[in-house]
Amino acid sequence: MLITLAGHVDHGKSAIVKALTGTDPDRLEEEQRRGLTIDLGFAYTDFNGVRLGFVDVPGHHKFIHNMIAGVAKKQHALVVIAADDGIMPQTKEHVNILELLDLQRGTVALSKVDRVENNDLNKVKMQVQQFIKNTFLSKAKIVEVSIPEQRGLDQLVKTIVNVEQHAEVQTPKRSIRLAIDRAFSPKGEGTVVTGMLIDGYLSVGDVLVIPRSGKQVRVKKIVANGVEAHNARVGDRCGLQLTGEKVTNIFRGDWLRDPECNFTSKQFTVQFRVLNDFPRTIQHWTPVHLYHGTFHSEGRILPLQHSLTAGDLGLVDIQCHASLSMALGDRVIVRDRDQSRTIGGGQIVSVIAPSTRRRLTTRLENLSKLTEYVSQENVQGAIESVCRENCVKIRELGQSWNLNASKFTTHLDQQNVAILNERLLSQDKLRDVQNQIYQFLKNFHQQHPTLIGASTNEIWRAMSNDIETIRFVLEHSVLNGRFSVNSGKYSLSTHTATAPNYNQSLYQQVLCYVDVVQPLTIGDIARELRIPNKSLEMEMQRFVVAKLLIKVSPKRYYTLKRLKELAIVVDELATHRPFTVQEFRDASKMGRMAGIEVLEYFDQIRFTRRDEDVRRIIGTFDKTT
Template sequence: MISLTIGTAGHIDHGKTTLIKAITGIETDSLKDEKKRGITINLGFAHLDYEDMTVGFVDVPGHEKFIKNMVAGVTGIDAVMLVISADEGIMPQSIEHFNILELMGLKKGFVVITKTDLVDEELVEVVEEEVKELVQGTFLENCKIIKASSKTMVGIDEIKDFIRELASQEDRDLSLENPRLAIDRVFSLRGVGTVVTGTLANGLLDKEDTVLIYPQQISSTIRNLQVFSRDVDRVLAGQRTAINLRDLDKKDLNRGDDLALPDTLRLTNQIDCKIEIIESTDRVIKNNSRLHLHIGTKEVIAKIKILNNTELVGGSSSYARLKIEEDITVKRGDRFILRFYSPLETVGGGVVLDPNPKRKLNEIIKEIDFIEEDYNLKSYIEFLLKVENSFLKIEEIIKNTVFNYEYIKKVLFELESRDIVYNYIFGRKIFAIHSQVQEKLNNKILDYLKKNEKENNISLGIPKEELRNNIFEGIDKNIYNEFIDKLVTKNLIKNTNNMITTFDYYPEMNLSQKEKKRELLIKLSNQGKDILNVKEYRESQESSNIIDYMIAEEELVEINKDEVILKHNLENIKEKLIKYLKENEKITVVDFRDLIESNRKHSIMILEYFDSKNLTKRIEDYRILF
C-alpha cells in the first residue's frame, strides 16, 4: 500500500489552511484560539481519499512565534506544499519555512500560488518568477508551480492530480526498517485511555506491538491504531497515526518523546554532525555557543563544538559536535534545525553523522567526512566497526540506523562473504568485527605469544584465560573462545589443554637447562619415592619453568599444587594397587598406606588422583577398580 504525507509551509495568512480545506474538505483550524485569531498555532491534520490510497496533510503554523510547531510538523513528512499568496508574494516566513525545509533534507514537493482571484495575471507571473528565483539550486528547482484559488477552486483539481503523481513515485521498502514515531500530541479519552499522535517516520507498526517510550523507556503495548480516524491493524511510514497505549498515564508522556520497538533507539547527549548556516542570517555562531536544537518533535538546548574552533557565519558549513543538555534519541541521517539562543531566530540546521561518538571530533574527521558523503549502509557499518576497534553487537548498529535486525544481519553476512567483516553468532546474538581490526588482534596475540616463547624457551604456553585477561579484557567469553578456535583452525596457534602457543613452537631445553633438570631430578629422587613438595624450587623462575616442562613431558605427575611425584614411582604404585585389587577386590586408606609404605595424607592424595583418572572408585570408606 502507498502512503504519503504532505506538509504545508508558508507565511502567515497566505491561505495554507483554507487551501487544505479546499483540497480535502476538512477544516484543520480546530482550536478555539486558532478560530478566533485566524492563524494556525498548533499542527492541523487532514486527508484526501483516492481510489487506492489516502494522502495525509499536516498544516503547520506560519507565524514566527510558532516556528517550533512548524519544525515538528515537517518531521516525518514525505513532501512539501509551499504556499505563496499572489497578493503578497514571498514574505519573511516564506523564506524561513523554505530554509527549514532545505535543512530538513526534504527531496520532493511543489509550490502553490494562492489567492490568484485577488490579483491580475501579470502580478501572478511576477510572483511565479520570484518563486523560481527562491527555489533555484534547491530541491524544489524546476518543481511544479500551480496557480490556485481556494475561493473559485481554480487549480484545486490540478493539485489533486499532481499529489497522486507524487504518491506513485514512492518505492521505499518499509519492511527493512524499524518503526519510529516522534510524538507531537498526548491526550486522554474517557473509556479509551492514553493516546499519542505523530507521523510514523520509519517502518511498520502493528496493533499489539510492544513499544517503548523514550527517553523514559516506559514499556506499553498498542491497544489500537487509527489512521485518518479509521481503525487499522497496521500503520506505514509516512502515515499520520493515533496510537492508543495500554497502562500508561498521560502525565508520564510528553510531546517530543519518541515511540519505538524495544532496544531500537539509544539515548545520547552528544552527536557528531554536519552543520549548515543559512545565507540570509547575520548571526555569528561562535564555538561553545548555546543554541536551540529542534529534532523530531523535541526542542532542547545544545552547546556547539565547531571543528578547529572556527566561527560560523551565513552560508558557511562545518563539522561539529553538539553537546545536549538532556538525553535525546537520534539516528544517523536524522535532520535537525538550529535556532539562535536569543533572540529566537532560525540560523541553520544539519544532519546527524554519528549519534554516539566515542572519540574526539578531530580524531575522526577523515572517517566522518567519508560517512557524510556516503550514506550506504555497508559503508557505514565498516565505519562503525573501525571506530569501535573491537567487536560490535548488532544491536548497536540497529540503534544507530533506521534498519531492522534481519536486514542488518543480511548486510553483515554480505560483508563477511567479501572478507570485510567477521561475524560471531550465538543464537540471535551477532557480534561483528572489521577484518582489519581482527588482523590487528591476531598479530597482537601472536606477538604476545612469541615474546613469551622467546623469554622462556621451555614455556608450555600462555594459559588461555590469562591471554583473555591481557588482550581481550571485557570481551564476551563466547566470542573469545570462538576467536581462539578460528586461529587454531587457521594453523596460527595451538591450544593444548588450554595452554596457547604459536603453531610452530615446541619447547626445547638448552644445555644449561638440561643440566639443571638433571640436578633437580637427583634432588627429587633423593627425597624418596612418595609425593614430593616442590614449593621451594618454584621460588626460582628458571626451576619453576623446568618443573612445568617436566610435568608436560610426563616425567613428573602433578598431584596437587606444588606437590608432584616422579612418573616411574607413580607407575610402580599403580601396578601394586591394581595387583592388590585384583586379588582382594577392595582396599581401604589404611591398607593402601601400608601397601605403598607412606603416610595417611599422601595415601589419600594419591587415591584421589586415581579416582580422578577413573582408575579407582570410592565406595564408603574403600576403593574398588573403576
C-alpha cells in the same frame, strides 16, 4: 499520502486546507481567536480514490519548533505564498528547513491571487520562480489559488497527486519507530497517542517500548490517516490506542520503538550545513537548540574540521542535555540560543562516541566514508566502515540503524567482517592487529622464555588499539589456533615455556591451601607459611609454568582438579536456563567474591559468557583448558 504545508504567517495555509477538506485545522481555541496556527493541524480528504492528509504547520517564527515537528522525510511539501505579500522571512526559513530535512518533492500554491492585478501577479510569479530555482522545489509547479473564487483548488490537488503517483514507493526496511506529538485520554478510550510513523510496518497487537522510560506498551487500536486500520506504513499519520502505560507518563517528544531497538544517545555526529543567510561563525562549543522529530533539547555544537560560516558544509559533533531516540540517517535542525534564527541542520552519520581525540585525522577520514554510506542508506558499507576502526557490538550497531537482529544480520558479509560473541570487526583490521600481536608475543617469548605468555593488559599497553578490539582479536586467534591461552596468559600456539626449577617441598605445602573447596588468597598463604609475599608470588608463577596450578585471579590460584569440579557445577546449573552468581555461590559452597573470580575466569577462557546479571555456557571447559 501526507502533504506538509509551509509558508509565512497569514498566507492562507489553513484556508486552503479548509477549502480542500472541509475541516478547519486550527483546532485550538487560541488559534481560532488569534487567526494563526500555533500547533500542528491535520485534515483529510479523498481524491479519485487517493487518501490525502494535510499537515498544517505554524507560520509564525515563534512557533517554528512546532513546524519542524510536523515534517517527515517522505512527505510532499506544499509551500504557500500570498500573491499580495510575496516572499517573506518565514517563507525562506520554512523552505530552508524542508530542504535540511531532505524533502525532495513539492508544489507551490500562489494564494490570494484575487487580491492583485495581472501585472503584479506576473511579477510575483517571477519572484517565486527565482526563489525556488536553487532549492528542492526547482521543478515544482506553481498553481494560482483563490479561496473566495474557488479558483485553482482542483488543479492544486491534481498536481500534488500526479507528482506523488510518479514517486518511488517506499518499502519499510527498518524496525518500527513513531514520533509522538500528542498524548491524551478520551473518555472510555484509555491512553491515546498521535504521531508520524517514521520507520517500519505497524500492526494492531504489536508490543513497543517508550525509550525515555523503558516502559513497554501494546497497540490496541490504529487510526491511520483518519481511518481505523489494522496496519500502518511509513509516513502514515497515526492515532494509537495503547495499553500498558498511563497517559500522564507519555509526553510530546517521546517515541515508540521496537523493543529490540531501544536506543538513545546524548552525543552524535552530523554532516552539517549552515544556512546561507546565517550571520555568525559557528565556533567550538556553541550553545544551540536542537530539534529531532517532535523532540527538542538544548545542547552544544563542536565543528570538527574548522569553524563554520554561512553556506559551509562540514562534520560536527553535537552534545545534547537530553537523550535522543535517534537512528543513523535521521535529520536534525539546529537553531540559535535565543531561538530567533535557524542556524542549519543535517544528517546524523555516527552515534559512536570517539575513542580517540575528536579531530584525529583517522577519525575524520572514517567519518567522511561513513557519511557517504549513510547518505546512500548503504548499511553493509557503513558496517564495514565502522568495523575498520574498532570492534563493535552487533546489538548496538543494529540499534543505531533502527534494525532488529533479524533485519540487521541480512546486511552482514562475513567475507569482509569477522563475527565473534555478538561483536564485529573488519577482516582487514583483524589481520592487521593480529600481526601486531604476533610480533609482540614473538619478542615477548624471546625475552621471557620461562613465562607461559602475556596478559591482555600487557598486550594492550603495547598496542595503539582499544582494549575491546584487542580482546576480540585474541579470542578469535585462540579459536583459530594461532594463539594459545593458559591461566589468562596469551602465547603463540607454537610456544612452550622453558620449565623452570620449582620448590617441590613448598608446592606440597601450598597444595594444602589451594586444593580445597575455597583456596586461600596468596596473601593468606604467605602469612600461614611465614614467607614474604613477593617471594611466594615468584614461586607460584613457577608452579603455573609447570602446569601444577592455574592462576584464576591476581590473588587466587586453583588446581585443575578443583576447576573441573566447579565446571561440573556450572554445567548442572546451566542445564535448563542461565544462572546467577548467587546460584553458583550456593552450589559451589564458596564465598561470593571467590565465586565471582571463578566465573570471570570461566568468561575469560570462553567457557561461559555474562549477559547482564546471568551467565550461560558458550563452550566446553576441557577444550578451553
